[in-house]
Amino acid sequence: MAERQFVVCMTGSSGAVYGVRLVDALSMAGAVVHVVLSEPARRVLLYEEGIEDPSPEKLFARPESVVWHGADSVEAAPASGSAGVEAVIVCPCSMGTLGRIAGGYSVGLIGRVADVALKEGRTLILVPRETPLSLIHLENMTRLVRAGAVILPASPGFYHRPKTRDDLIDFVLAKILHRLGVDSALRKPWETPDDLYEDAT
Numbered sequence: 391m392a393e394r395q396f397v398v399c400m401t402g403s404s405g406a407v408y409g410v411r412l413v414d415a416l417s418m419a420g421a422v423v424h425v426v427l428s429e430p431a432r433r434v435l436l437y438e439e440g441i442e443d444p445s446p447e448k449l450f451a452r453p454e455s456v457v458w459h460g461a462d463s464v465e466a467a468p469a470s471g472s473a474g475v476e477a478v479i480v481c482p483c484s485m486g487t488l489g490r491i492a493g494g495y496s497v498g499l500i501g502r503v504a505d506v507a508l509k510e511g512r513t514l515i516l517v518p519r520e521t522p523l524s525l526i527h528l529e530n531m532t533r534l535v536r537a538g539a540v541i542l543p544a545s546p547g548f549y550h551r552p553k554t555r556d557d558l559i560d561f562v563l564a565k566i567l568h569r570l571g572v573d574s575a576l577r578k579p580w581e582t583p584d585d586l587y588e589d590a591t
């Protein structure tokens with residue numbers, strides 16, 4: 391059977407590490423991962439992770455599973471509806487990119503692959519971090535959900551009692567992997583902790 395193929399688009403939102411770790415999780419699960427970074431995503435990677443001049447070798451645990459595309463490469467295979475791409479995940483997703491996708495502008499490769507996912511009825515997951523949200527953001531999100539996209543905010547829960555930054559990141563990644571139907575050790579079913587009702591009378 392052919393390998394599963396995903397596109398991960400990283401944009402200039404805070405939370406670059408979510409995108410990096412998502413690519414690792416998908417490639418560890420045996421998938422081929424097409425990766426596109428917007429120009430602002432490169433700046434955020436520098437601010438947040440100290441990564442200058444990003445490349446698959448610098449960013450990812452399994453660079454050999456990554457197909458790296460330029461932000462303007464609208465001729466790249468995933469820009470076509472006939473490519474064997476199963477889902478597009480914009481992670482993290484800036485409000486700018488979200489608005490452009492909602493407007494159908496199809497700007498650059500990121501806009502195009504998102505547009506193609508919607509028109510072909512494939513999974514499109516957008517992972518925004520922004521807070522608070524304006525009416526424009528909310529209306530754009532509503533429009534996208536109506537068109538078939540999934541809005542999956544990077545808002546980690548605390549009921550799993552996170553102890554590290556990775557625990558918080560993994561919480562969000564597990565939600566994405568669940569929506570994609572990708573098996574991963576990061577996906578842990580909720581189990582009621584033994585001590586939850588200890589103090590209840």
Ligand SMILES: Cc1cc2nc3c(=O)[nH]c(=O)nc-3n(C[C@H](O)[C@H](O)[C@H](O)COP(=O)(O)O)c2cc1C
Binds near residue numbers: 404437520
């Ligand atoms: C360090 C940093 C953090 C940012 N965080 C966010 C954010 O969380 N959400 C957002 O919508 N924009 C954020 N921005 C602004 C976007 O990068 C900016 O709007 C950019 O034009 C988005 O372009 P893109 O959608 O093509 O990546 C941030 C910018 C920087 C430099």
